[in-house]
Amino acid sequence: MDQLRETLKVHHLRTTTCREDVLSTFINRKNALSHGDLEGELGENYDRVTIYRTLKTFLEKGIIHKVLDDEGLRYALCSHSCSEEKHQHDHIHFKCSSCGETNCLENLHIPAVQLPEGYHPEHFNLLIQGVCPKCN
Amino acid sequence: MDQLRETLKVHHLRTTTCREDVLSTFINRKNALSHGDLEGELGENYDRVTIYRTLKTFLEKGIIHKVLDDEGLRYALCSHSCSEEKHQHDHIHFKCSSCGETNCLENLHIPAVQLPEGYHPEHFNLLIQGVCPKCN
DNA sequence: TCGGACTTGCAACGGGGTTGCAGAATATTT
DNA sequence: AAATATTCTGCAACCCCGTTGCAAGTCCGA
Numbered sequence: 427m428d429q430l431r432e433t434l435k436v437h438h439l440r441t442t443t444c445r446e447d448v449l450s451t452f453i454n455r456k457n458a459l460s461h462g463d464l465e466g467e468l469g470e471n472y473d474r475v476t477i478y479r480t481l482k483t484f485l486e487k488g489i490i491h492k493v494l495d496d497e498g499l500r501y502a503l504c505s506h507s508c509s510e511e512k513h514q515h516d517h518i519h520f521k522c523s524s525c526g527e528t529n530c531l532e533n534l535h536i537p538a539v540q541l542p543e544g545y546h547p548e549h550f551n552l553l554i555q556g557v558c559p560k561c562n
Numbered sequence: 563m564d565q566l567r568e569t570l571k572v573h574h575l576r577t578t579t580c581r582e583d584v585l586s587t588f589i590n591r592k593n594a595l596s597h598g599d600l601e602g603e604l605g606e607n608y609d610r611v612t613i614y615r616t617l618k619t620f621l622e623k624g625i626i627h628k629v630l631d632d633e634g635l636r637y638a639l640c641s642h643s644c645s646e647e648k649h650q651h652d653h654i655h656f657k658c659s660s661c662g663e664t665n666c667l668e669n670l671h672i673p674a675v676q677l678p679e680g681y682h683p684e685h686f687n688l689l690i691q692g693v694c695p696k697c698n
Numbered sequence: 699t700c701g702g703a704c705t706t707g708c709a710a711c712g713g714g715g716t717t718g719c720a721g722a723a724t725a726t727t728t
Numbered sequence: 729a730a731a732t733a734t735t736c737t738g739c740a741a742c743c744c745c746g747t748t749g750c751a752a753g754t755c756c757g758a
Contacts, residue, residue, distance in 0.1 A: 492632055494630045494631070494632060494687070494689060495630070496628055496630060496635075496687070499632070518675065520677075520681060520683075523684065531677075531678075534675065534676075534677070534678075536688070537673035537674075537675065538673075539654065539670065539673060539688075539690070540670075541656075541667075541670070541690070542667075542670075542695075543695070544694070544695025544698050545656060545690075545692060545693070545694060545695060546692045546693040546698065547656075547690045547691070547692040548659065548691055548692040548693070549690070549691040549692070550688070550689075550690055550691075551630070551632070551688070551689045551690075551691070552672070552675075552686070552687070552688045552689075553630065553686075553687045553688075554675070554677070554681075554683045554685070554686055554687075555683070555684055555685040555686075555687070556681060556682045556683040556684040556685070557681070557682040557684070558680070558681060559678075559679070559680025559681060562680050562682065
């Protein structure tokens with residue numbers, strides 16, 4: 427519990443029950459979550475708008491990152507210490523077509539790509555869809 | 563012009579002016595288009611719903627494919643002959659943070675990735691964000 | 699050119715996401 | 729411990745995305 431407050435403090439955020447609950451939801455469920463997921467879990471306690479704003483704040487502060495998905499945006503915890511200034515991710519995301527879960531494969535880096543002359547890459551986002559070990 | 567009708571015919575679609583216009587828009591503008599882009603271009607001639615349905619039909623028939631984007635879905639022409647049965651893409655998408663355009667890099671294939679035991683990959687989607695040659 | 703099959707437009711709806719504002723909660727200072 | 733400044737929350741309202749049902753219109757093959 428103190429862990430949550432500590433994380434918020436590091437990122438210069440006030441500790442509120444909503445932020446603690448959203449953060450702990452990300453920590454407990456390990457997979458990437460959509461706003462809808464969070465609303466399903468916490469919607470009775472907090473307004474939808476508050477959850478949207480909490481996500482936006484966490485994004486800006488480097489606590490979570492976006493996960494692209496063919497059916498909408500999701501969010502997942504940043505593993506290492508991202509911050510407001512530096513928000514770098516190069517790991518792979520895997521979405522299971524059976525259970526629908528999307529997960530970060532933290533250990534797998536996106537392979538380097540040789541782009542044609544003139545392209546200046548900044549961010550990479552690789553989504554692999556298929557069947558995960560659990561559903562195999 | 564006959565080219566358009568031909569393409570539609572190959573995919574077993576009736577030729578209608580809306581489908582011809584949507585298809586030729588994709589051919590003229592080379593980049594990936596959102597529904598909003600098409601509505602901006604053709605919205606005075608056709609209902610939004612019709613454009614949505616045209617996109618959906620083109621998707622199913624293998625004329626266009628989805629392009630993931632951090633701010634919404636886009637669509638781009640399938641280069642080779644995709645069909646209703648086989649709809650395979652393994653090229654890279656590049657989104658320019660300056661001009662906002664998203665393009666297929668048809669010649670660049672997504673590098674192979676060695677996934678851990680138990681994962682069965684089916685589809686790959688790599689979006690690279692950065693600055694494109696035009697905006698350089 | 700006729701008829702069945704497909705396509706379109708309209709109306710309506712649900713969900714996703716944002717903004718403005720007033721009131722509540724938090725952190726800070728004394 | 730109380731007062732203050734700052735930040736956060738809830739509510740209402742709004743716009744955009746995408747879908748569905750239905751009636752009218754269009755296409756294409758016989």
